[in-house]
Amino acid sequence: MQSVIFQEILEEGRQEEALVMIMRPLTRLFGTLDADLQARIRSSSTDRLEDLSEALLDFSSVGDLVTWLVEQQGK
Secondary structure: OOOHHHHHHHHHHHHHHHHHHHHHHHHHHHOOOOHHHHHHHHOOOHHHHHHHHHHHHHOOOHHHHHHHHHHHHOO
16 A cells, blocks of 8 residues: 555656646747746646647637636636
8 A cells, every 4th residue: 555655756746747747838829928927837736737628729819727727716
């Protein structure tokens, strides 16, 4: 059985991987995001980052990203 610490390390690795997979396409689409948006994305759970990876395919502006993040706060 895996220890709690090992499970936390695995989850942190998954989250970092998800962040890389999100930030690259967002940066390519919209350029460097402001620090507030970056912080909001970085504070997202792994599950939410995975949802964002699908949602970003429909984004045509940074405003779409902001709207999505605001909508996710209520969930």
